[in-house]
Amino acid sequence: MTDTPQKNSEPPATGDERLYQLQQRLAQFAAARGWGPYHTPKNLAVALSVEASELVEIFQWLTPEQSARVMDEPDTAHRVADEVADVLAYLLQFCEVLGVDVLDALAAKIERNELRFPVTGATTANRHSSE
Numbered sequence: 001m002t003d004t005p006q007k008n009s010e011p012p013a014t015g016d017e018r019l020y021q022l023q024q025r026l027a028q029f030a031a032a033r034g035w036g037p038y039h040t041p042k043n044l045a046v047a048l049s050v051e052a053s054e055l056v057e058i059f060q061w062l063t064p065e066q067s068a069r070v071m072d073e074p075d076t077a078h079r080v081a082d083e084v085a086d087v088l089a090y091l092l093q094f095c096e097v098l099g100v101d102v103l104d105a106l107a108a109k110i111e112r113n114e115l116r117f118p119v120t121g122a123t124t125a126n127r128h129s130s131e
Contacts, residue, residue, distance in 0.1 A: 016103060023092045030093065041098055048090040055083035 013021060030039055058079055059067050071077040095102045 019092070019103065023096055026089055026093050027096055039093060039097055041094065044090055044094040044097060048087065048094060051083060051086040051090055055080070055087060058083065 030036060058070065058076065062070065070080060092102065094100075095105075
């Protein structure tokens with residue numbers, strides 16, 4: 001047996017396909033553990049908020065300069081990556097339960113923001129007020 005990776009005859013999955021595959025994997029993971037009754041929209045929204053808060057906690061007392069270098073330290077970088085994964089996992093599960101296509105929702109939101117905040121009118125003060 002060699003350590004050379006085997007070539008897969010199928011092309012790599014696109015971003016959309018990968019996202020869908022991960023979303024299905026999360027759904028299967030939860031179903032296999034009987035977590036479906038607990039994965040209500042309310043509970044998933046709360047869990048998403050908690051995980052986002054855990055991400056914020058990493059940056060809580062950092063200066064802007066320190067926060068810009070947070071990925072330079074392996075332990076902190078690992079914590080950030082884990083919390084980002086948790087946030088995305090709960091967001092994908094939330095969207096799965098409610099039937100929201102996360103990529104379509106994001107594309108539509110970007111389009112609305114492009115109309116709402118045209119480049120000619122952009123300023124530092126109003127550039128990030130699209131939430």
